[in-house]
Amino acid sequence: MRGKTRGFWYGIMILVMSGVVVLPGIVYLPGQQARAVGAPLLLDFPAPIERNIVAVSAVSEVNVVPCGQSIGVLLHAQGVMVVGHAAVEDRSGNNVNPAVDAGISDGDIILKIAGEAVKSEGQVRDIIARAGATGQSITFEVKRGEQIFQANVNPAYCRETQQYRIGLLIKDSAAGLGTLTFYEPGSMTYGALGHIITDNGTQKPIEITDGKIVGASIQSIHRGKRGQPGEKIGSFQDDDREVSGTIFQNTKLGIFGKLQNPPAHSNYSAPIPVSEANHVRKGQAEILTVLKDEQVESFTVEIQKINPQASNNGKGMIIKITDPRLLEQTGGIIQGMSGSPIIQDNKLVGAVTHVFVNDPTRGYAVPAEWMLRESGLLNGTAEGQAA
Numbered sequence: 001m002r003g004k005t006r007g008f009w010y011g012i013m014i015l016v017m018s019g020v021v022v023l024p025g026i027v028y029l030p031g032q033q034a035r036a037v038g039a040p041l042l043l044d045f046p047a048p049i050e051r052n053i054v055a056v057s058a059v060s061e062v063n064v065v066p067c068g069q070s071i072g073v074l075l076h077a078q079g080v081m082v083v084g085h086a087a088v089e090d091r092s093g094n095n096v097n098p099a100v101d102a103g104i105s106d107g108d109i110i111l112k113i114a115g116e117a118v119k120s121e122g123q124v125r126d127i128i129a130r131a132g133a134t135g136q137s138i139t140f141e142v143k144r145g146e147q148i149f150q151a152n153v154n155p156a157y158c159r160e161t162q163q164y165r166i167g168l169l170i171k172d173s174a175a176g177l178g179t180l181t182f183y184e185p186g187s188m189t190y191g192a193l194g195h196i197i198t199d200n201g202t203q204k205p206i207e208i209t210d211g212k213i214v215g216a217s218i219q220s221i222h223r224g225k226r227g228q229p230g231e232k233i234g235s236f237q238d239d240d241r242e243v244s245g246t247i248f249q250n251t252k253l254g255i256f257g258k259l260q261n262p263p264a265h266s267n268y269s270a271p272i273p274v275s276e277a278n279h280v281r282k283g284q285a286e287i288l289t290v291l292k293d294e295q296v297e298s299f300t301v302e303i304q305k306i307n308p309q310a311s312n313n314g315k316g317m318i319i320k321i322t323d324p325r326l327l328e329q330t331g332g333i334i335q336g337m338s339g340s341p342i343i344q345d346n347k348l349v350g351a352v353t354h355v356f357v358n359d360p361t362r363g364y365a366v367p368a369e370w371m372l373r374e375s376g377l378l379n380g381t382a383e384g385q386a387a
Helices: 119-133 325-330 368-375 383-387
Strands: 063-066 072-085 109-113 138-144 146-153 168-184 191-193 208-222 231-234 244-246 249-251 254-258 283-290 296-306 317-321 341-344 346-351 360-368
Touching: 063 346, 109 119, 119 138, 168 325, 168 341, 168 346, 191 346, 231 254, 249 368, 249 383, 254 368, 283 346, 296 325, 296 341, 317 325, 325 346
Parallel strands: none
Antiparallel strands: 063 168, 072 109, 072 168, 072 208, 109 138, 138 146, 168 191, 191 254, 208 231, 208 244, 244 254, 249 254, 283 296, 283 341, 296 317, 317 360, 341 346, 346 360
16 A cells, blocks of 8 residues: 555654554544555566475365445554664764664564563553653563563653654554455444455565454556556545445455345445356456446456466465456556455456566466355354354
8 A cells, every 4th residue: 555644753753643543654534545455466477386285175165245335444563563774863962762672673673672562552652652751761662573572761851842752663563455355144243355465565464353344446557567556546434325334354365254145336235156266267357346436337357367276375366457448547457446346157266366566467466266265154153253
């Protein structure tokens, strides 16, 4: 995702305001302009496809409803993530960085400060202000990968802002536009995006505590071209009748959760089968996506290459946009199209995930079977995971 930043410096430079989710640097409210969940969508061309992964097993008899609706994705991260740092000019005019000196780096997740679990920018600001006023160091509990460690930080008084700071840029939430891929009517379990949501600055996966999806309306299209992928621009909606659901997983094969109600503006009134990854064939198919407002439309594509063994990264197919109208309006695959379902022979076969930067008419797609398996629908765990 890309966009304008809003924030301010206190002890930390914050990109989160009043609990409203942002990533990276965009503040989202219902009805305000939003941009695509885009970081994992961009891919330099050509890219290798791994071939040494054991093939997935056959799909159970699970039918799903293909979607294609644009959605707003809002995630609340575990703790707060460090996305940058900047020096603090102290009382003596020296440039210092207390957090970096204590061993905290970009991409780290701050779980606790002074024994208190942190969830918001206001909470972090207050803790730093209190500790700075007393001249005490603060103990941070920090997660780096699978390692959790402690760091003692001494806040510095900033001559410029006249506040105590520790020299970090952090955020606690994420938001952006994507596409709903499918839902299973019995459990109301859905899948979307087809790829993991990462922080655009650190490229680290966002570990979520909770999140939700809402309906989105597409207001304009930034057309893509060679070396410069395009994107959808839209606004979030607060009408639960459009799309509304929880998020319980952010995985390499997409986000998954539960819908409150069947989404509006559907092209399919009944569920259809899901194709096994090794049964997808080269040739013509169609994708479902939104170019204007909330209207889901169908566009032709060509499945050019299939690799059902690349399940470690989700890049199991290469597709090419062939629909003249879609090419005219978007230039090919654009950000915000992630998750657009691919239909072939009246079966859900996959979802759009990546665009080749040097050839935006082509990109990767994830087989639908892999998304279904990741959601828990194939092993009967989806309903339990959402509880």
